[in-house]
Amino acid sequence: MPLSVRQISDNIVRHMQTDSRDVVTMRWSKFYEFCERDRIKESFIEALKEQLRTESVLFVRGHAVVAFVKDFDFAPMR
Numbered sequence: 181m182p183l184s185v186r187q188i189s190d191n192i193v194r195h196m197q198t199d200s201r202d203v204v205t206m207r208w209s210k211f212y213e214f215c216e217r218d219r220i221k222e223s224f225i226e227a228l229k230e231q232l233r234t235e236s237v238l239f240v241r242g243h244a245v246v247a248f249v250k251d252f253d254f255a256p257m258r
Contacts, residue, residue, distance in 0.1 A: 182216045185224065189231040192248050196237070202254040205245045 183191075191214075196204055206214060217224075229239045232248065240247040 185227045185231050188215055188228060189235065189237075192232065193235045193237060196248065196250070202250045204248045206247075207245055211246050 192204065195201070212218070212220065225239070225241070232239050233251075236251040238247075238249045238251050240249060
């Protein structure tokens with residue numbers, strides 16, 4: 181059975197806290213594996229974004245990777 185949005189969010193946040201990371205990236209194939217899903221619908225992505233937002237973590241989609249980023253100015257541009 182696939183992990184719930186809440187479980188996935190908790191795992192991501194826990195990983196970021198444990199490793200003291202401001203950003204975590206995953207290739208799409210690893211993200212599907214991490215979520216224990218064969219397919220990911222837009223509604224799932226939106227629900228995950230909302231759940232992560234409660235933890236002040238942003239979800240960003242790229243072509244090759246997804247990124248989870250703490251929502252604060254940890255690396256300001258000079």
